[in-house]
Amino acid sequence: xxxxxxxxxxxxxxxEEVRHIAKLAGLTxxxxxxxxxxxxxxxxxxxxxxxxxxxxxxxxxxxxxxxxENVFREDKSMPFSIKYKNFFKTKxxxxx
Amino acid sequence: xxxYELTISxxxxxxxxxxxxxxxLAKSCLKQIKELNPKLNAFIxxxxxxxxxxxxxxxxxxxxxxxxxxxxxxxGIPIAVKDLFCTKEIRTTAGSKVLENYxxxxxxxxxxxxxxxxxxxxxxxxxxxxxxxxxxxxxxFGPTKNPYDDTRVPGGSSSxxxxxxxxxxGLAATGTDTGGSIRLPAAFCGVVxxxxxxxxxSRFGVIxxxxxxxxxxxxxxDVTSSAIILNVTxxxxxFDATTPQKSVPNYLKNLRKGIRGIKIGVxxxxxxxxxxxKIVHQIYAAIKRLEKLGAKIINISLxxxxxxxxxxxxxxxxxxxxxxxxxxxxRYGFGRDxxxxxxxxxxxxxxxxxxxxxxxxxxxxxxxxxTLIKKDFDEAxxxxxxxxxxxxxTLPFKFGEKTEDPLxxxxxxxFTIPANLAGLPGLSLPIGLVENLPVGMQILGPxxxxxxxxxxxxxxxxx
Numbered sequence: 046x047x048x049x050x051x052x053x054x055x056x057x058x059x060x061e062e063v064r065h066i067a068k069l070a071g072l073t074x075x076x077x078x079x080x081x082x083x084x085x086x087x088x089x090x091x092x093x094x095x096x097x098x099x100x101x102x103x104x105x106x107x108x109x110x111x112x113x114e115n116v117f118r119e120d121k122s123m124p125f126s127i128k129y130k131n132f133f134k135t136k137x138x139x140x141x
Numbered sequence: 142x143x144x145y146e147l148t149i150s151x152x153x154x155x156x157x158x159x160x161x162x163x164x165x166l167a168k169s170c171l172k173q174i175k176e177l178n179p180k181l182n183a184f185i186x187x188x189x190x191x192x193x194x195x196x197x198x199x200x201x202x203x204x205x206x207x208x209x210x211x212x213x214x215x216x217g218i219p220i221a222v223k224d225l226f227c228t229k230e231i232r233t234t235a236g237s238k239v240l241e242n243y244x245x246x247x248x249x250x251x252x253x254x255x256x257x258x259x260x261x262x263x264x265x266x267x268x269x270x271x272x273x274x275x276x277x278x279x280x281x282f283g284p285t286k287n288p289y290d291d292t293r294v295p296g297g298s299s300s301x302x303x304x305x306x307x308x309x310x311g312l313a314a315t316g317t318d319t320g321g322s323i324r325l326p327a328a329f330c331g332v333v334x335x336x337x338x339x340x341x342x343s344r345f346g347v348i349x350x351x352x353x354x355x356x357x358x359x360x361x362x363d364v365t366s367s368a369i370i371l372n373v374t375x376x377x378x379x380f381d382a383t384t385p386q387k388s389v390p391n392y393l394k395n396l397r398k399g400i401r402g403i404k405i406g407v408x409x410x411x412x413x414x415x416x417x418x419k420i421v422h423q424i425y426a427a428i429k430r431l432e433k434l435g436a437k438i439i440n441i442s443l444x445x446x447x448x449x450x451x452x453x454x455x456x457x458x459x460x461x462x463x464x465x466x467x468x469x470x471x472r473y474g475f476g477r478d479x480x481x482x483x484x485x486x487x488x489x490x491x492x493x494x495x496x497x498x499x500x501x502x503x504x505x506x507x508x509x510x511x512t513l514i515k516k517d518f519d520e521a522x523x524x525x526x527x528x529x530x531x532x533x534x535t536l537p538f539k540f541g542e543k544t545e546d547p548l549x550x551x552x553x554x555x556f557t558i559p560a561n562l563a564g565l566p567g568l569s570l571p572i573g574l575v576e577n578l579p580v581g582m583q584i585l586g587p588x589x590x591x592x593x594x595x596x597x598x599x600x601x602x603x604x
Contacts, residue, residue: 063489070462070492071469071477072485085547086490092548093451093503099510106508107515109353109383110564111340111588116382 057087144169145309149218149366152312156203156217157210163203163217163261167196170219170263174310181286183304185224186232187264192219195261213259214373221311223302224265225272226252227346231262235348236280236298237270238479239468249346250378251315251357258373263311266301270481271465272322272350274298275553278544279483287329289578293537296329298322299360303330306360313361313370317347319354320453321532321557324569327360328532328581331571333598334360335367336557338588339564340385342371343378351460354453354561364598367568368392371591390592400600401435403593405584406525410446411556416534419575424531427572427582427601431529434600439525443517448510449559454551455494455507456562462491486547515563522587527597531556532569532581560585568594570601 058066063083067074074082127134144166147155155161171189178184199217202209210216227233227245229252234240248256256262269279277285277300285300287293288307295304299316303326306314316323318336327334335358342357349355357374361367375389407428412421432438465488470476480488494503521528534555543550560567565588569581584594 058493066489066493066496067485069496070488071466072480072488073478074485078482078485082486082489085486086493088548089454089486089490089551090493093454093507096448096451096455096506096510099445099448099506099513101506101509101513104509104512106505107512107562108508110515110562111338111383111385113340113383113385118379 058083058090143309145173147312148363149215149312149361149369152218153210153216163199164193164196166217167192167219167261167263170309170311173308174264177308177310180291181288181304181308182283183267183285183301183308183310184221184264185234185236185267185282185301188231188262191231192261192263199259199261209259214369215255216259218260218313219263219311220255220260221263221266221302221305221314222252223268223299223315223317225268225317225348226315227348228252228262228265231265233265233348234282235271236268236282237481237484238281238475239470239477240474243474245346247346250343250380251374252346254373255315266299266305266314268300268302269298269483271348271461271484272298272317272319273461273483273487275321275325275550276300276538276543277326278540279481281481284540287537289331290537293539293578294329296326296533296537299326302360303327303332303334306330306332306362313359313366315357315359317350318356318358318561319350320457320561321554323358323360324532324557324567324581324583325554327569328571329537329579331574331579332360332362333364333367333571334358334569335371335591336560336567337371337375337591338566340383341566341589341591342374343381343384345378345380349464351457352464353460354457356561364568364570364595364602365393365396367598368396368595387589392592392595395592395596396599398596399435400431400597402437403435403527403597404437404439404525405431405597406439406441406521406528408441408443408446408521408528408530410443411530416531417536420531420534420536420580423572423575423580424529424582428529431597431601436597441521441525441528443521443559445510445513445517446559449514449562450551450555452507452510452514452562453554453558454490455503456511458487458491459495459504460491461487462489462495483547511562514559518559518563518565518587526586527590527593528585530583530585532583536575536578536580557583564588566591566594568598570598
């Protein structure tokens with residue numbers, strides 16, 4: 046798959062491409078599956094290809110819908126006074 | 142009336158008045174499961190032992206103090222859980238052989254909240270594997286059957302949940318809706334289905350399908366039950382960064398306010414060719430009824446509706462391929478050779494559209510058109526407060542009718558997908574039978590308008 050193919054495809058997926066995609070996705074396909082998926086994927090890709098005709102110049106993309114920004118955990122300090130000499134004392138982390 | 146036929150509030154009334162015990166209620170649902178499940182295949186796992194133990198403990202609690210019923214909004218209510226929600230120590234399969242032996246070590250936030258509210262988890266319901274499907278036929282554990290006609294599909298992907306509620310195998314059930322997976326089965330099985338606003342309910346512990354679309358909701362017998370459950374499940378969850386701080390109203394408060402003067406839009410794009418005329422007829426009758434109840438009906442247009450399915454079949458498989466990449470059989474579950482045909486199809490589709498050189502043409506383009514679809518709704522909601530539309534273009538269809546043609550199957554969700562792309566809430570209501578098969582209508586509203594949807598739904602439901 047070359048980087049130069051920016052246009053939504055008119056060309057159809059070949060059996061080789063189907064095998065290549067399966068390999069990228071970590072799937073093993075039988076020959077019968079390659080044949081079936083080739084025609085089904087091509088049918089679906091040709092259907093979604095209709096988006097080519099929609100004008101989207103200057104339209105921003107939507108990756109999330111509720112408009113949340115920079116969601117962080119609440120930055121709250123916890124009281125932590127138990128000390129042993131100059132160290133903090135915590136619960137045992139590693140088993141002996 | 143049998144106990145399994147009760148709605149949540151009726152059951153609570155009965156428990157309060159000591160007409161029956163929590164154990165009797167649970168046993169009534171379990172009996173339904175035993176009788177009907179061999180035929181309908183609504184459950185993958187039935188939690189009989191755990192449910193009865195929980196029920197006995199609940200009964201003991203009431204004997205000690207009556208206040209348990211008042212303080213816990215779902216006290217003693219048997220609820221079925223879609224097998225996509227992680228349940229601690231109870232097998233969770235996602236309907237796939239990949240996770241056939243997976244036993245989670247924690248509860249999904251929603252499951253934890255339901256339990257804390259007093260609910261009894263009665264079992265894990267069947268679904269299209271990984272929630273991929275509109276008919277329930279993609280389950281690796283066999284299809285669920287429609288209780289109205291067992292030669293027909295119950296709708297998917299929350300197929301088992303819809304059938305469980307329709308037949309009293311639980312008083313309610315959880316579901317997930319990524320492209321219509323709550324609303325469609327609710328419509329096909331004649332129950333109430335709520336798809337909340339994206340982010341209103343935590344996704345934590347629910348096996349991810351398409352993360353920018355997944356919405357966590359439930360199926361119930363009536364609108365009041367739906368509001369009772371959302372009161373429990375909605376809200377900020379520190380484990381899901383997409384749940385906003387936004388306060389959660391009491392969804393029962395304005396339920397009975399009526400709909401006098403409320404402006405409801407009817408989008409012309411949902412009534413075009415391909416839709417069953419008998420469904421159109423039924424929807425128009427329902428709209429008439431809303432008008433009689435005082436709503437103002439306004440014709441509107443959502444011009445980009447026709448592109449929604451194409452956008453969805455780029456965005457959703459792309460996110461699916463990424464979410465399913467984690468199933469490698471190394472840490473838990475089985476290997477990728479166990480994926481069924483539909484999962485493979487979507488993984489490959491997503492892998493392709495996200496790969497270098499195709500990303501801009503497919504994924505980025507789809508996300509831009511998604512903006513246009515969302516804007517359509519924003520514009521419409523300047524004129525109307527809610528929108529009504531059919532849920533499905535067809536009546537429940539026959540098994541095998543669409544399995545050989547994926548695109549034909551995908552078209553089943555043509556009316557439900559736009560709400561997911563825009564993150565809107567949708568309430569699917571049963572509006573009667575056509576040829577002895579249920580028909581559903583959906584009410585859509587602006588983000589976080591669930592309260593209004595319940596208000597409209599309740600007014601419609603009340604005869």
